[in-house]
Amino acid sequence: MSSACDDPRMDDLVARAHALLEENQYLTLATADASGRPWSTTVWYTAWQRSRSSTRLAVELVWLSRPEALHSRNLTQRPEVGISIFNSAQPAGTGDGLQFAAHAELVPSALLDDAAAAFSAASVAAGGGTWTRAQVEEPSVPRLYIARIRSAFLLGNATRVEVPLA
Known part of the structure; x- marks a missing residue:
């Protein structure tokens, strides 16, 4: 039995994930405070690709934020986050996107x-x-934040497929 990483479709999935990361500039970051109260915010990001693989996604997401912002305060209490990246101008029912579970x-x-x-x-x-x-080191404001991806999913054509990580 072959693993999902041996599937030739993985090259296509990873290539599409790379393209979506490069084509978009904003992500929606979902955080929660210590009591579990949710909050989402949109931030401009860069995909920090330390290596580029055709079969596995090797990326971390980096953004600039103020430490006193609600989402930043939430990260100090609960670093687990959900992230969505998508082009909101895509026609209904046709869009591709990415979803991530990460530690930020x-x-x-x-x-x-x-x-x-x-x-x-x-x-x-x-x-x-x-x-x-x-400009981004304490005591400066704003500061750089990083999301280390734990799981990644590619959305499109009414499907959600896990993308293998490096």
Whole structure:
């Protein structure tokens, strides 16, 4: 019996997931506070792809936020998040999208140089400004956050298919 990763369709699924990550600039982040009260927010993000595989998705999502924002405060209490990425201009019933379950937190100091460089490159490519470690490191506000993907799903044609992770 072959695993899902041996399925030739996985190349197509992973390629479509990469395309959706590159085609879109905003994600919807679902958080909850310590008591479980939900909150969602939309943030501009970059997909930080540390390696690019045709058979597995190897990505972390990075965004800029203020630590006092409700979703950021929620992350300090409950780092488990749900994330959706989709193009909301797609016709009804035809759209592709991604859903993720992830662990989110402030970017750790050891990764801050690389994460700031990745975020800055994406920001400049999208017409925004540059970002440096000094601009996103404590005590500066805003700060960089990272979502480490635990599971990923590709949505389309009324289906939901799990995308293999690296």
